[in-house]
Amino acid sequence: MNKTRFRLLVFFMSLSLLGIILVQLYWVNSSLKNNEDQFKYHIQQVLGRVAVQLEQREAEEFYKMYQKFADSTGRNPHRDDLIVMYKSRQTGADSRHIIYSDQVTRDFDDVIFDKDAVEAYVKRKAAKADQPKGKPEREPGDDERVFTFKMEGYIKDFREYNAPEKWLSTAALKDIISRELIQSGVNTSFEFAVFDDGIPTKINSGNLGYERQMNDHTVFENNDGYTRYRLFMSFPQKGEYLVSSILGITSLSIVFTLIIIIAYVSAINQLIKQKNISEIKTDFINNMTHEFKTPIATINLALDSIKNPKIFDDKARVQYYLQMIKEENKRMHSQVENVLQISKLDKKELDIIKEAADVNDILENAVEHVHLLVEARQGTLTTHFEAQRTTALLNDVHFTNVIVNILDNAIKYSPDVPVIDIHTENVKDFILIKIKDHGLGMTKPVQKRIFEKFYREHTGDRHDVKGHGLGLAYVKRIIDDHNCHIYVESERGKGSTFIIKMPLIN
Numbered sequence: 001m002n003k004t005r006f007r008l009l010v011f012f013m014s015l016s017l018l019g020i021i022l023v024q025l026y027w028v029n030s031s032l033k034n035n036e037d038q039f040k041y042h043i044q045q046v047l048g049r050v051a052v053q054l055e056q057r058e059a060e061e062f063y064k065m066y067q068k069f070a071d072s073t074g075r076n077p078h079r080d081d082l083i084v085m086y087k088s089r090q091t092g093a094d095s096r097h098i099i100y101s102d103q104v105t106r107d108f109d110d111v112i113f114d115k116d117a118v119e120a121y122v123k124r125k126a127a128k129a130d131q132p133k134g135k136p137e138r139e140p141g142d143d144e145r146v147f148t149f150k151m152e153g154y155i156k157d158f159r160e161y162n163a164p165e166k167w168l169s170t171a172a173l174k175d176i177i178s179r180e181l182i183q184s185g186v187n188t189s190f191e192f193a194v195f196d197d198g199i200p201t202k203i204n205s206g207n208l209g210y211e212r213q214m215n216d217h218t219v220f221e222n223n224d225g226y227t228r229y230r231l232f233m234s235f236p237q238k239g240e241y242l243v244s245s246i247l248g249i250t251s252l253s254i255v256f257t258l259i260i261i262i263a264y265v266s267a268i269n270q271l272i273k274q275k276n277i278s279e280i281k282t283d284f285i286n287n288m289t290h291e292f293k294t295p296i297a298t299i300n301l302a303l304d305s306i307k308n309p310k311i312f313d314d315k316a317r318v319q320y321y322l323q324m325i326k327e328e329n330k331r332m333h334s335q336v337e338n339v340l341q342i343s344k345l346d347k348k349e350l351d352i353i354k355e356a357a358d359v360n361d362i363l364e365n366a367v368e369h370v371h372l373l374v375e376a377r378q379g380t381l382t383t384h385f386e387a388q389r390t391t392a393l394l395n396d397v398h399f400t401n402v403i404v405n406i407l408d409n410a411i412k413y414s415p416d417v418p419v420i421d422i423h424t425e426n427v428k429d430f431i432l433i434k435i436k437d438h439g440l441g442m443t444k445p446v447q448k449r450i451f452e453k454f455y456r457e458h459t460g461d462r463h464d465v466k467g468h469g470l471g472l473a474y475v476k477r478i479i480d481d482h483n484c485h486i487y488v489e490s491e492r493g494k495g496s497t498f499i500i501k502m503p504l505i506n
Contacts (some may be wrong), residue, residue: 010268013264020260024257028250031249032243032246039238040215044217047217047233049180050176050180050219053176054164055219057168058164059118059121059155060118062118062155065086066082066154069081069085079153079154082158086158086161164194164203164220168203170202170203177190177192177233187241188237189236189237190234190235190236191205191236192205194219194229194231194232195231196228216231217230217231218230218231292332296328302324352398352478354395356393357392357393359391362396362399362403363385363422363424363433370407370408377417379420380420381407381422382420382421383422384424385424387432389426389431390504392431392504392505394502401478402475405471405472406475409471409472410435413496414438415439421436422434422435429504430502432499434500435497435498437497439496440492440493441494450472452473484500484501
């Protein structure tokens with residue numbers, strides 16, 4: 001996959017994911033708005049039903065006083081009888097003056113109330129309040145119309161002289177509102193208050209503050225629609241309630257969106273890894289081809305030279321070329337062996353037997369392996385063995401290869417004369433092995449990847465640094481198998497230090 005196609009693929013996948021997230025956010029926002037509209041609608045219905053119940057209670061309170069007068073006097077009261085009765089129950093501060101003409105009073109004298117008639121009046125009023133807008137009203141009969149007119153007159157008198165605080169308690173109103181809210185499926189805390197001409201009455205929950213989104217409804221309306229009273233309600237936890245109503249489906253949406261995001265990130269990560277692996281493998285094949293090309297060419301030249309009649313009879317020259325063929329063949333075998341060892345490590349088929357050994361002996365052995373390479377470049381390799389306890393459980397062959405690989409890298413990546421120091425020291429129950437060089441050094445990104453299989457740092461125009469990116473991968477696998485840890489400290493242009501932390505045998 002070329003870079004342009006890869007970038008387009010990532011772009012469209014990212015765009016699709018962003019679209020899914022935006023659609024989910026739009027859906028959540030729309031659901032909240034719809035729930036808020038439904039909430040407002042339900043609350044207005046609740047307030048309407050509460051207003052009807054309050055008027056029903058008011059009518060019942062009126063009938064109690066009406067019946068009380070009838071029981072105490074033995075006759076049905078006239079309208080002015082009730083007004084006198086109301087006035088007698090008032091204090092001076094609460095007194096109100098209503099003046100009716102004699103004709104109006106006499107018009108109401110012939111009405112007789114009973115409980116059934118009052119209840120029927122309240123039901124008709126409730127039915128009228130619940131009737132959908134636009135639907136034609138039922139035409140009442142003449143008797144019903146007259147009774148309703150006179151009943152509303154009596155209720156108006158009662159309302160003028162008996163404020164709601166006298167017959168309605170806060171607890172009673174709270175109970176009515178709670179029942180209506182539960183019936184409408186609204187289960188959240190609320191505050192309420194009845195206002196008289198904009199002034200709060202004693203009928204309130206005590207915590208109703210000024211809020212821009214308070215719900216209100218008129219109560220105790222006269223037949224002409226006028227009233228001084230309004231019932232206000234607020235919901236302090238309205239936001240939490242609306243969110244909780246869609247929490248279940250929203251949580252599922254979030255979970256599925258997160259799964260998609262994780263899958264997307266994983267897919268992109270895998271694509272990038274595959275792309276990098278493809279590039280690394282291409283480099284590996286190129287490096288391996290180069291590694292084999294040189295020895296093969298050398299072997300061919302040596303064989304051609306041996307076949308030369310002038311050299312064929314010269315035993316010393318023939319021996320020299322045969323030794324060269326042997327060394328080059330050994331070199332190719334070593335490359336193949338490295339690849340096979342890494343493969344066996346990946347499949348966990350490499351049998352590594354560990355025994356107690358002296359770490360200093362292993363280090364000395366490794367130094368002997370690279371001693372000629374250092375001398376050939378006129379470099380120095382100095383050991384500083386300061387550790388007092390040096391016995392560890394290890395495989396001497398593989399651990400020697402680990403140290404040789406690190407030293408070989410230190411030599412290869414030293415552009416000038418290689419200067420290498422090996423330090424050992426004890427830290428608690430561990431031995432630290434530090435291999436320091438003064439070579440090219442590495443950047444932070446390179447340090448994170450040097451132990452990856454097939455990875456090699458690009459060295460620009462330098463072609464004298466050979467390898468195939470398996471040496472340090474092999475080092476890491478062997479170190480892990482020995483329950484050790486390996487770190488690298490490096491700075492570009494100032495060399496590198498490889499640190500191996502190895503547990504000791506107590």
